[in-house]
Amino acid sequence: MTSYAELKTAADAAPRDFSKATALLKFVRGHQLRKPAVVARYGAAILNDRRAASRLGDEVWSVYEQTLLAALDVDDGELRDACEAAILERFDSASTPSQRVERLKGLVAEAAGDWDAAMARYAGLLEGNAANAAALKREICVLKGRGAKPDKVAEALNGYLAKFQSDSGAWQALAEVHAGALRFPDAVFCYEELA
Amino acid sequence: SVQALALQLASPRRSRVVLHLTPPQRSLRAPAWSVRRSPLLQSTSFARPGAMPKVTVAPLAHTKMLLHAAQYPHCAVDGLLIGAGAGADVSAADAVPLFHNGTLSPALEAATAAAAHDAAASGRRIVGYYAANEHIDDASAARTAGPVADALAKGGGAPAVLVQISNRRLADAGDHGLSAFARAGDSWGPLDVACAPSSKFLAALDAGIEIVDFDAHLDDVAKDWRNPHVGDWLEAN
Numbered sequence: 001m002t003s004y005a006e007l008k009t010a011a012d013a014a015p016r017d018f019s020k021a022t023a024l025l026k027f028v029r030g031h032q033l034r035k036p037a038v039v040a041r042y043g044a045a046i047l048n049d050r051r052a053a054s055r056l057g058d059e060v061w062s063v064y065e066q067t068l069l070a071a072l073d074v075d076d077g078e079l080r081d082a083c084e085a086a087i088l089e090r091f092d093s094a095s096t097p098s099q100r101v102e103r104l105k106g107l108v109a110e111a112a113g114d115w116d117a118a119m120a121r122y123a124g125l126l127e128g129n130a131a132n133a134a135a136l137k138r139e140i141c142v143l144k145g146r147g148a149k150p151d152k153v154a155e156a157l158n159g160y161l162a163k164f165q166s167d168s169g170a171w172q173a174l175a176e177v178h179a180g181a182l183r184f185p186d187a188v189f190c191y192e193e194l195a
Numbered sequence: 196s197v198q199a200l201a202l203q204l205a206s207p208r209r210s211r212v213v214l215h216l217t218p219p220q221r222s223l224r225a226p227a228w229s230v231r232r233s234p235l236l237q238s239t240s241f242a243r244p245g246a247m248p249k250v251t252v253a254p255l256a257h258t259k260m261l262l263h264a265a266q267y268p269h270c271a272v273d274g275l276l277i278g279a280g281a282g283a284d285v286s287a288a289d290a291v292p293l294f295h296n297g298t299l300s301p302a303l304e305a306a307t308a309a310a311a312h313d314a315a316a317s318g319r320r321i322v323g324y325y326a327a328n329e330h331i332d333d334a335s336a337a338r339t340a341g342p343v344a345d346a347l348a349k350g351g352g353a354p355a356v357l358v359q360i361s362n363r364r365l366a367d368a369g370d371h372g373l374s375a376f377a378r379a380g381d382s383w384g385p386l387d388v389a390c391a392p393s394s395k396f397l398a399a400l401d402a403g404i405e406i407v408d409f410d411a412h413l414d415d416v417a418k419d420w421r422n423p424h425v426g427d428w429l430e431a432n
Binding site for chain 2: 012034036037038073144145147176179180182
């Protein structure tokens with residue numbers, strides 16, 4: 001039962017050993033940790049190395065997605081463009097539009113601060129499937145990113161939670177919004193939903 | 196194909212400062228607050244010319260503060276400043292990172308007690324409170340920052356300084372990114388900040404130095420919130 005710290009130490013100790021880096025990235029992916037600097041560094045190293053990348057097989061696309069998100073976080077334009085290009089080349093076609101790729105395109109737009117373009121993408125996704133939870137959540141993130149007042153954000157989150165009551169991340173986010181606005185009884189209610 | 200990639204992490208150092216953009220996330224924990232004018236920043240009480248009070252921030256304190264902010268780019272972070280001095284000349288030698296999940300009083304009281312005890316052991320005290328906002332464009336002081344600083348002052352017996360990490364300014368490596376305020380009557384007046392620019396912090400960030408804040412300590416008490424490894428690293432580099 002390894003931990004993130006152990007995997008990271010192992011990967012740091014053997015930078016040329018891509019199996020350790022791959023294991024680290026897989027752990028980060030599985031546990032949904034947010035370690036953008038580490039993921040960007042090791043993801044780029046793996047994807048740059050032809051043999052390591054081909055050894056990944058189909059997992060390479062998960063690594064591309066993960067590295068793209070890390071590149072957005074650390075604001076590495078080249079890494080972002082390279083990952084995006086590779087993903088689009090493989091998955092983005094007019095005949096079989098991919099919802100996952102649309103979401104990634106929306107994320108890239110969000111990172112660039114282009115809120116309207118991002119909202120357009122998510123609206124497109126919701127047109128196809130009105131119950132697309134990922135798109136609904138990203139719309140709320142755009143709302144927050146634009147600097148909406150906590151009341152508006154809470155309203156949007158309530159709307160989302162009315163449809164998806166079991167989303168613990170959303171309950172936690174709503175609790176934090178309430179706590180930040182010093183509405184502690186409401187925050188406690190939301191935290192109770194998490195238990 | 197993979198071969199066609201020419202990837203390099205050659206982005207300019209400044210762009211590695213992770214509070215740069217509103218980070219997209221898998222979960223909903225995206226940046227929040229609206230930009231609002233805080234009464235704290237509307238103070239007009241300036242010191243007499245030539246006697247501008249200032250807070251001197253040591254590289255150790257500065258590095259820890261910014262590492263804390265960089266480690267949780269999607270959260271509002273806060274912490275304490277440890278040092279000496281009062282009134283017109285305060286110096287912050289060290290920083291204790293506190294929370295990134297929201298600051299609530301039970302945890303804050305426990306943390307303050309622990310930090311004050313540790314500071315007293317080396318003849319220092321809690322001199323201030325630092326905070327970084329969640330949203331990159333939010334330049335206002337948090338609603339709770341003033342009351343927390345006041346509570347620290349009451350508990351510690353001497354006024355506490357309020358230091359705000361300016362998110363946008365962090366993108367400039369030549370700027371230390373801090374704004375400081377001190378109690379002036381009913382509101383807060385600005386303080387000068389004497390601090391070296393961010394080069395130590397960027398080097399530590401690149402070296403992958405991770406900071407343990409009180410939230411992490413509460414999750415796993417084996418983790419040391421005093422972060423001695425940061426001081427050791429700074430001495431060695």
